[in-house]
Amino acid sequence: MSESKTHAIVISDLVKSFGERHALDGISLEVHRGELFCLLGPNGGGKSTLFRILATLSLPDSGAAKIAGHDVVSAAAAVRSGLGVVFQSPSLDGKLTILENLRCGGALYGLTGTELESRITEASKALNLIDRLNDIVETLSGGLQRRAEIAKCLLIRPEVLLLDEPSTGLDPGARLDLWAALEKLRSDHGVTALCTTHLMEEAARADRVGIVSSGKLVALGTPDELTAAIGGDVISLCVSKETGADQLAKLITSKTGIPATVVEGEVRIEHGEAYALAARLAGEFPKEITSLRIARPTLEDVFIARTGRLFADQDLEPDMNAPVKKKKH
Amino acid sequence: MKPTRLLWTPALAFWWRDVIRFLRQRNRIIGALATPLVFWLLVGSGFGPSFRNPGALTSAAATGSYLAYFFPGTLVLIMLFTAIFSTISVIEDRREGFLQGALVAPLSPAAIPLGKFLGGTTLAVLQAALFCVLAPLAGLPIGWHQATLLLPALVFVGFAMTGMGFLVAWPMDSTQGFHAIMNIFLMPLWMMSGALFPMPAGTGWLYWAGALNPVSYGVTAIRSSFAATSGMALPAGYLTGLVVTALFAAVMFVISVNLVSKRSKRN
Numbered sequence: 001m002s003e004s005k006t007h008a009i010v011i012s013d014l015v016k017s018f019g020e021r022h023a024l025d026g027i028s029l030e031v032h033r034g035e036l037f038c039l040l041g042p043n044g045g046g047k048s049t050l051f052r053i054l055a056t057l058s059l060p061d062s063g064a065a066k067i068a069g070h071d072v073v074s075a076a077a078a079v080r081s082g083l084g085v086v087f088q089s090p091s092l093d094g095k096l097t098i099l100e101n102l103r104c105g106g107a108l109y110g111l112t113g114t115e116l117e118s119r120i121t122e123a124s125k126a127l128n129l130i131d132r133l134n135d136i137v138e139t140l141s142g143g144l145q146r147r148a149e150i151a152k153c154l155l156i157r158p159e160v161l162l163l164d165e166p167s168t169g170l171d172p173g174a175r176l177d178l179w180a181a182l183e184k185l186r187s188d189h190g191v192t193a194l195c196t197t198h199l200m201e202e203a204a205r206a207d208r209v210g211i212v213s214s215g216k217l218v219a220l221g222t223p224d225e226l227t228a229a230i231g232g233d234v235i236s237l238c239v240s241k242e243t244g245a246d247q248l249a250k251l252i253t254s255k256t257g258i259p260a261t262v263v264e265g266e267v268r269i270e271h272g273e274a275y276a277l278a279a280r281l282a283g284e285f286p287k288e289i290t291s292l293r294i295a296r297p298t299l300e301d302v303f304i305a306r307t308g309r310l311f312a313d314q315d316l317e318p319d320m321n322a323p324v325k326k327k328k329h
Numbered sequence: 330m331k332p333t334r335l336l337w338t339p340a341l342a343f344w345w346r347d348v349i350r351f352l353r354q355r356n357r358i359i360g361a362l363a364t365p366l367v368f369w370l371l372v373g374s375g376f377g378p379s380f381r382n383p384g385a386l387t388s389a390a391a392t393g394s395y396l397a398y399f400f401p402g403t404l405v406l407i408m409l410f411t412a413i414f415s416t417i418s419v420i421e422d423r424r425e426g427f428l429q430g431a432l433v434a435p436l437s438p439a440a441i442p443l444g445k446f447l448g449g450t451t452l453a454v455l456q457a458a459l460f461c462v463l464a465p466l467a468g469l470p471i472g473w474h475q476a477t478l479l480l481p482a483l484v485f486v487g488f489a490m491t492g493m494g495f496l497v498a499w500p501m502d503s504t505q506g507f508h509a510i511m512n513i514f515l516m517p518l519w520m521m522s523g524a525l526f527p528m529p530a531g532t533g534w535l536y537w538a539g540a541l542n543p544v545s546y547g548v549t550a551i552r553s554s555f556a557a558t559s560g561m562a563l564p565a566g567y568l569t570g571l572v573v574t575a576l577f578a579a580v581m582f583v584i585s586v587n588l589v590s591k592r593s594k595r596n
Contacts, residue, residue: 055433056433057432057433077334077435078435080433080434080435081435083433085429085430085433087425087429087430089424089425089426089429090425090426091425091426091427091428091429091430092427093346093350093426093427095349095350095353095354096346096349096350100346100349101427103342104342104343104345104346104427105430107338107339107341107342108335108338108339108342108430108431108434108436109335109434109435110335110338110339111338112338152430
């Protein structure tokens, strides 16, 4: 299976609906071995549904997904043996110490005795937890808890790590620590990590990013490739009330021939020579434009360019417990 | 790692975790022990003067007092409470907590129920054993003969009670839902088991409610344990009570394993 040698995760045409709503609408993508991959999307875009399917917690309606060559539906036990999963909500027992949590976590994978103890030492060294092993988890900061959580996953020396919004609830310092830890795992142990996030800055640190919106993959590439595809810098114009953004966008397009779009009440233009264009626009529409901003494109601009929407929250993901037709597995 | 489906190591980890958690939360120990104790003293003392134990049942208790009659029922209530407290955590644990990690581990579907059942049973038996120290106060004998019969009865009742709690908790998404089921289902099962009052003989609905109620057999097994003597003969009703309770516990376990093994498309 040559595919599984180069690809840690292969997702082909995954579909998952909750009643009428398509949470995943035919997503396909591959994550290379040793890659830090970020699945970026607004809440409700479908990334948590994809995470649950990859983690073998939920079944797709159609399509397939393989982790390290094993199918997540038909070979769930094989997938689970080599998969580390970090959930958005903590999966440590707050009443136990880190050490006790690690022992319990290892036991779930059949690890016992000296093998377990040596792996605990190895994982807690990797995440700098060795001095905190005897602390009760609920007394620790969010950042430390998250690190302990990752340490628990490392006990099984996973080939692939899945992380669902791992920086939720972490302060900026703890976020940096977390990313440093992930990068170290990749360089030292060759771990592949797939991480869902709704934070642009987080996704910008990944090797490659897949942007998911309304259950579809709308962009895929390295952060640089994606932002370079915008074709220049981004000009955003705030418009006076008398004129209105729609009116100004039309005026600009008719006068300059450059496409201008309206996103959330602002006129938005991507252009290779943004500074020159901005000066020209400021001269031609001094009354209509109340403020003007030029910025290098970010992943948010990529999202806007691909979906025509701001990266605001979409509808919440479907209620997991809403009554839907139950199919037996 | 080759694909395996682990059973005993993870189950023992769950068991150990439940015991440690319980010992670290003193209010849980007090809650599970003090509530039935107060209940026993107040209800027992209040009903005492007006209680007449039907002849058929006096043989099981050394004295005819209501405190003595109600003592085995209180033991079952302690076990029910302990089992409920130890399984109710499943509801939150599964969506945000320790169990999440267990659901993505290569476990046999029996591992989680086995661990939870063992944990709940251990705690329930420990609490019940502690309460048994008070048996002489109720006028019930408690020595080696009684303890030998009592222990298996307590273990099977604990296993069955944890099983009922687990089956209610696993499909639930809120602890409020659990309380509702507990009040309309679990408590009546206990009340209709002969724990609170003797179930009448004959063919009336109350008789059938008791005869078809699996909890009745646990209460009978525990009650008759106190009537143990130094002879070889087992007290009347003990063996039937024990066997039916063990079967009921086994059924609870099988259904739980079945429930856990389902990975539905709903999630």
